[in-house]
Amino acid sequence: MMAVLTASEVTELILAAVNSVPGLRPAMLLSQQNASWIPWDWEGSAVSLDVELVQVRVIALCLPLPPLLELASAAIRPTLAGTPWERAKLRLVVTDIDGAAFSPG
Template identity: 45%
Template sequence: MGAANDLTRALLDVLRGVPGVRPATPSSRPEATWVPWDLDALAVDINDDLVHIRVVALALPLPPILRRAEAALRSALDESGRTSARLRLVVTDLDASAFSGGNP
């Protein structure tokens, strides 16, 4: 596995620990579990100067959730040596649970 794959895994591990968001993947259906790779990795694009992560919001309000996610992900990027890489979080969807839940 290459450095980009290792960084993708590390970023996904961090993101999974942030309440209120999840990686935006093409399918969250249980039938997709037969796929032999981590579909969540499709939510992460890594270039030399930009890390682009697509997420689905599971809770509201968005600003504090995204700030927590950004801080956690930025820390992981800095630890990986990509201190100058820009981080872009894009909310691609809002899960229905965001309207019935409380603050994460």
């Protein structure tokens, strides 16, 4: 029998999937540097899990966005298999684009 993953474990898997996509990184709600004294999973704040919707906030480090988001979706979707969020809609929200993405070359 397969063990059921917790929300925290699924969040970690989602973050690893996002981090595996070159050109994207999780978008934290607050800068960890500015609030390092608060014991909180800052990177995990980029993920919201709901039975109907899994939302992942990301920052794009390069362009174009559609291929990056397709890669991220393909990396994230398998992490939801066998979890309560397996059938949830997956929404990727680009909260920011790094200025370097607009540089030529």
